[in-house]
Amino acid sequence: MPxxxxxxxxxxEAVERLLTAWLKERRALLxxxxxxxxxxxxEPSAASLHRRQVELxxxxxxxxxxxxxxxxxxxxxxxxxxxxxxxxxxAELIPAISDTTEVILAYExxxxxxxxxxDTLSRDVxxxxxxxxxxxxxxxxxxxxLHNRHRRQMATARSA
Numbered sequence: 001m002p003x004x005x006x007x008x009x010x011x012x013e014a015v016e017r018l019l020t021a022w023l024k025e026r027r028a029l030l031x032x033x034x035x036x037x038x039x040x041x042x043e044p045s046a047a048s049l050h051r052r053q054v055e056l057x058x059x060x061x062x063x064x065x066x067x068x069x070x071x072x073x074x075x076x077x078x079x080x081x082x083x084x085x086x087x088x089x090x091a092e093l094i095p096a097i098s099d100t101t102e103v104i105l106a107y108e109x110x111x112x113x114x115x116x117x118x119d120t121l122s123r124d125v126x127x128x129x130x131x132x133x134x135x136x137x138x139x140x141x142x143x144x145x146l147h148n149r150h151r152r153q154m155a156t157a158r159s160a
Contacts, residue, residue: 008081012150015078019147022063022071026136029063032056033129040122057112064101067139072097075146082150089145093138100135104128 036052044052072094079086107128111121 006081008078008150009154011078011081012147012154015074015147018071018074019143022066025059025063025066029056029059029132032059033125033132036125037129040125053111057108060104060108064104067097068101072142075142078150079146082153084149084153086146086149090142093142093145097135097138097142100131100138103131104135107131 032052032055036049036056039049039052072090076087076090076094079090107124110124
């Protein structure tokens, strides 16, 4: 968890490090998702598909948890330090992001502990991909509206 500071610049820098790590985790999640999609396009063994599903489900839980319990909280803390009204955007976007969580975790719950390879798997993987796409779009809007906005404010302050 980032070091809390009353200084907006220090809070920004801590959040910058957190976001860098979290977005790297997002790329890893997408790699695992792609591995499942590629396996479904071929003729995977049940064991291979199950292993990929378990890895994907673990990444889903880790990514979602980090977002809700750390990243979003720290972005809001940063917005409060800058006191520029950007908290309003967070209040709008975080509930929308949370709505995607239920669908994503339902997938994780269905596939994490079972060898399910029934006819619904391809459809469920596709629906998961759509939900991840929506979630990433909302998260990117949150980052742009808070953190990147503050980056521009800091750059303007430095050049003034």
